[in-house]
Amino acid sequence: MNTKFFSGFLAATAVVTGVVSQSSAASAAALSPSDTVWDSAQPTILDKSQTGFDDASYQKYVQAESVELPNSGQFKLDPTKLKLKYDYNVSAFFINEGAGYRNQLAFTSKGATNTKGLLFKDISCEGAGCVGAWGGNALKLGDSVKLGKILAGSQLDFSLRADGLNRGTGANVFGTQTAVNEDGLQHIVAYAVNNRYLLLGFEDLFGDKNASGGKNENSDRDFNDTVFVVDVGEKNVRDLMKPVPEPSVALSLLGLGAASLMLRRRQNSTVK
Structure with a gap:
């Protein structure tokens, strides 16, 4: 497993998780x-x-x-x-x-x-x-x-x-x-x-x-x-x-991290 790209993927996931977590925590009614x-x-x-x-x-x-x-x-x-x-x-x-x-x-x-x-x-x-x-x-x-x-x-x-x-x-x-x-x-x-x-x-x-x-x-x-x-x-x-990334930005980061990971996996699979 390529740890560099997996780490990037995890970082993007953490951003999204943080945003969703904040949104969920703030859902309580008066x-x-x-x-x-x-x-x-x-x-x-x-x-x-x-x-x-x-x-x-x-x-x-x-x-x-x-x-x-x-x-x-x-x-x-x-x-x-x-x-x-x-x-x-x-x-x-x-x-x-x-x-x-x-x-x-x-x-x-x-x-x-x-x-x-x-x-x-x-x-x-x-x-x-x-x-x-x-x-x-x-x-x-x-x-x-x-x-x-x-x-x-x-x-x-x-x-x-x-x-x-x-x-x-x-x-x-x-x-x-x-x-x-x-x-x-x-x-x-x-x-x-x-x-x-x-x-x-x-x-x-x-x-x-x-x-x-x-x-x-x-x-x-x-x-x-x-x-x-x-x-x-x-x-x-x-x-x-501290500024918090908007959900759309966080999701974009997640998508980018996932795409990068998949691309690297494909590249690795072609290398003998």
Whole structure:
């Protein structure tokens, strides 16, 4: 067997396998409105004096109400592909909220670590620095919750139950998978900031911008209704920032590797 060409074939196959694996890992739907995770007690909240986390440096990324989230030099990520390459004790930090709704945030992890949990049961804040001030003072800027140790090969996903504190099982739930959101729209954006943290922002209103009637809620599509940072470790962030070949490119590489292997086998068979 020609190991050189077989190695090339395996390399092409590995690329395709990686792409398919990422696609499969990202196929999970958002949590349902009636999932038991929403009934969980609020996990222990640590304030920034306990963690040393500096939320102030991230407030510049939080836009005013009804203004679309700017990409002020951050590295934009695909929120459906937050797959960790390295083990890490993950934490989520509340940055700000610009919502009249009393939203709730939860996470899932699938793969090497299969778990789910509530992060923030009542996303509301008032006072200096808070974008919104529509009632509730459950969180302070920079408050955080630990997700626990998430192993390499795990896919992280986040779901927002819009006004879940008030609407309960009648609330809309939006996740990273646009196709499974009831309105078929994107409701979360994700960025890598300073090659260190993930910055995510949710839009909590159903429907397209300014659409009304039916279930539409005259959304402003500003993605500032829940803004939070996730600490997955610098190595994982840098890995998420690496370009991933498109499936068509990967399949082409696989085809090329297979063709090369077959050609070499034919050539070898003619040599005595």
